[in-house]
Amino acid sequence: MSSASEIHSLTMLVRKLESIATLSDEERQAILSLPAKTRVLQAGQDIARDGDKPSQCCLILDGWACRYKVLDKGRRQIFSFHIPGDVPDLQSLHLHTMDHTLGTITQATVALIPHDDMRELTTRYPGIAAAFWRDTLVDAAIFREWMIGIGRKTAYGRIAHLFCEMYLKLQAVGLARGYRYTLPITQIDLGDALGLSNVHVNRTLQDMRGKGLITLRNNTLVIEAWNELMRVSEFDPTYLHLEKRAA
């Protein structure tokens, strides 16, 4: 039932889970035998909408996605950015109605896995269930950290913090190194994520550039002064829980 590319896609899920937990050979095999369908999606396309009741989960193989909710008068709040290896709608496995929307930011390749198969897998292998659960907990920890930013930090600190966070997340899956990465989001997206207007994001970015902290051009971010960026954003990576779970 699995084509070559599908086997590849589930390897990505194994790698992701092994970055946060330890899997036995049997557990690894069980994940690799999940049925998964690969799809290529355009930029700006919704994967699951607020109010939907999805019957499958989505593993990101390539590209960026985000979760968001739209209020009236065009106000929008982005809750999270997602990169390859993430399963951003994992929650639909246990919360049947979507309370927000999941959509792509760039063109993206995803693997779709039926809920029934995920449920069977997690029922049969408590270790896999625990790994996914742990992933949900880290997800929540990131929400809390964003809350601190939006609630208690200046625009400057918020943006700097996000740049630190995305660098470590991308680095963990091999998509960034040398304090440099592709950041395929607009200043509007940045504002919607951090509770700022695009105008203020723009001015703050210029300020950061002027102070020599970053370079940002053509969707490429270069962190010129990592320690200083961490300092001004009060960034402490503990909340990302990137250390592997003790075996």
Added chain:
Amino acid sequence: MSSASEIHSLTMLVRKLESIATLSDEERQAILSLPAKTRVLQAGQDIARDGDKPSQCCLILDGWACRYKVLDKGRRQIFSFHIPGDVPDLQSLHLHTMDHTLGTITQATVALIPHDDMRELTTRYPGIAAAFWRDTLVDAAIFREWMIGIGRKTAYGRIAHLFCEMYLKLQAVGLARGYRYTLPITQIDLGDALGLSNVHVNRTLQDMRGKGLITLRNNTLVIEAWNELMRVSEFDPTYLHLEKRAA
């Protein structure tokens, strides 16, 4: 090993889980046989601190608690308020280092359950693991909703939204009815939760009182106009996922 009051405390956990999932007789029994120690804590006391590595979870039996993080210069962000039935440090089961602090707001009675026993329980009963996992997912959904408030709503809408949320949460465990409940938090706490200064909270509350939406005196909140409160806060209870999971 269990005294009468300890048995009572675990009944509270069973009731909580049954409010979000369906348990079999065997699962119910397994939960009731968990070892738990009851403790009475003073108001303003920390249960688990940022950086700690707890070896037990805490079930709230009576009183209020909150999770928060302190930044420099006295800035503080409260992430959540917790009421009887909650296990606010459930995450320590899978994320070993606390990335925030859990503390009481009022005097509180808690039951302490060792991680080892919780882990054995969830490994043996996938249905219980799923119920706890679901609880974590709702926790995260509430964080997202607070992000919308802090990021995109006025002080007025944020406070109104919190009042709606706490009413439904308290009602779900039988601690509120008739649009009235005990709200044992200061205006400073409210500000720290919603990303506002206490001064602005004070003025906004007066505004809400003046418009006849609420009465708030002696830690007692009366919602005088529920529909209007929901409207101004753009409150939609979907995110609380209070409907019981389909069996």
Added chain:
DNA sequence: CGATATCTTGAAGTTTTTCAACATCTGTGG
């Protein structure tokens, strides 16, 4: 190459914060 999205700038307005003072409530010991 033209259309559309994104970025940038200026100026004015709004929300919210900060600071500082004073009032009120709450609990405790005398």
Added chain:
DNA sequence: CCACAGATGTTGAAAAACTTCAAGATATCG
């Protein structure tokens, strides 16, 4: 029961952070 101390609530005035609106510049995409 009162006095007191500390915490909490209230008010005013000024300042800061950020938004909004509007327009023009630049980049991107078909």
